[in-house]
Amino acid sequence: MKKKILVILACVLVMSMLLAACDNGSGGGATPSAPAGPEGADVTMILKNFVNPFWLSVRDGANAAAEYYGINLTVLAPLVNESNEEQSMMADQAIINQVDLLIMCPTDTYGIVPAVRRVYDAGIPIVALNTRIGGDILWHTFVVAENFDAGYGTAARLADMMGEEGEIILLEGVPGAQTAIDRLDGAREALTSFPNINIVAQQSADFNRAIAMDVTQNLLQAHPNVTALWAANDEMALGALEAIDAAGLTGQIMVAGIDATGDGRQALRDGRLAITCSTDPFMQGYYAVQAAAAVLRGESLPDVYTVPIRVLGSVAELDELEAS
Numbered sequence: 001m002k003k004k005i006l007v008i009l010a011c012v013l014v015m016s017m018l019l020a021a022c023d024n025g026s027g028g029g030a031t032p033s034a035p036a037g038p039e040g041a042d043v044t045m046i047l048k049n050f051v052n053p054f055w056l057s058v059r060d061g062a063n064a065a066a067e068y069y070g071i072n073l074t075v076l077a078p079l080v081n082e083s084n085e086e087q088s089m090m091a092d093q094a095i096i097n098q099v100d101l102l103i104m105c106p107t108d109t110y111g112i113v114p115a116v117r118r119v120y121d122a123g124i125p126i127v128a129l130n131t132r133i134g135g136d137i138l139w140h141t142f143v144v145a146e147n148f149d150a151g152y153g154t155a156a157r158l159a160d161m162m163g164e165e166g167e168i169i170l171l172e173g174v175p176g177a178q179t180a181i182d183r184l185d186g187a188r189e190a191l192t193s194f195p196n197i198n199i200v201a202q203q204s205a206d207f208n209r210a211i212a213m214d215v216t217q218n219l220l221q222a223h224p225n226v227t228a229l230w231a232a233n234d235e236m237a238l239g240a241l242e243a244i245d246a247a248g249l250t251g252q253i254m255v256a257g258i259d260a261t262g263d264g265r266q267a268l269r270d271g272r273l274a275i276t277c278s279t280d281p282f283m284q285g286y287y288a289v290q291a292a293a294a295v296l297r298g299e300s301l302p303d304v305y306t307v308p309i310r311v312l313g314s315v316a317e318l319d320e321l322e323a324s
Contacts, residue, residue, distance in 0.1 A: 045075045045285075065287075103292060150186065155188075183232040217246065275311065
């Protein structure tokens with residue numbers, strides 16, 4: 001029921017944005033109760049993986065929107081986690097299949113550019129999702145939660161919880177992914193405001209829980225005085241918590257993540273995770289398909305659909321989010 005309410009609210013909000021963004025010179029008029037959607041259109045969405053719960057939620061939101069708009073949606077992801085090569089082959093297959101539109105969420109911001117160029121040259125419109133595509137702007141709109149802001153907000157909140165002093169470890173996402181770059185840049189920028197907080201280590205854990213556990217185990221041995229750890233997503237934060245527990249340091253090191261996944265929310269409720277940040281993956285997927293429907297109707301779109309973020313550092317804040 002809660003998802004239904006979110007979807008209805010999102011439809012009203014984004015339809016208003018689209019009407020404001022259109023430059024057709026119309027003088028207004030009543031908004032239709034339901035969209036004149038491009039029923040039967042074939043749309044392919046390419047995500048990064050189907051392992052991380054975040055992307056499963058994006059897929060759920062996309063499927064909900066596709067059902068609402070009557071779009072035939074195919075959602076794909078590499079079998080090899082975060083494979084640019086597989087994503088490129090999927091984009092080429094979309095050309096062969098003569099799809100009506102491609103929604104692309106690249107694992108590699110610049111590595112995907114040649115494939116996106118081929119899609120563009122084939123006359124297939126593109127909606128960019130979550131992670132920026134490098135090079136020339138070849139897409140109609142970009143659906144994104146501001147990753148820099150998520151990194152900045154979670155790191156600043158963590159610094160405050162640390163009493164603005166101490167040692168901290170930073171866990172990065174997949175190297176080359178703009179999402180990972182932006183979140184890390186935001187965190188590092190926030191921490192420059194706290195001269196008594198020392199970043200003692202910074203290492204990639206590929207947005208992966210198991211890898212994060214191994215990386216954190218090694219870093220804790222090298223830096224026994226760490227009081228906080230910031231991770232670029234909840235999966236890495238949860239892996240770090242497992243390493244902290246195994247080292248007998250439960251409750252001694254505060255951990256922040258990003259995405260407010262189901263497991264991340266539960267860890268916050270349990271008092272294990274200090275901070276997470278809602279980037280609303282369900283609505284990222286929903287907005288992407290909604291934007292696709294607008295493109296296929298020939299409407300003008302804003303350059304960016306921004307999905308609001310919200311830093312969560314308490315159960316009360318989480319309850320408020322879930323009730324909204």
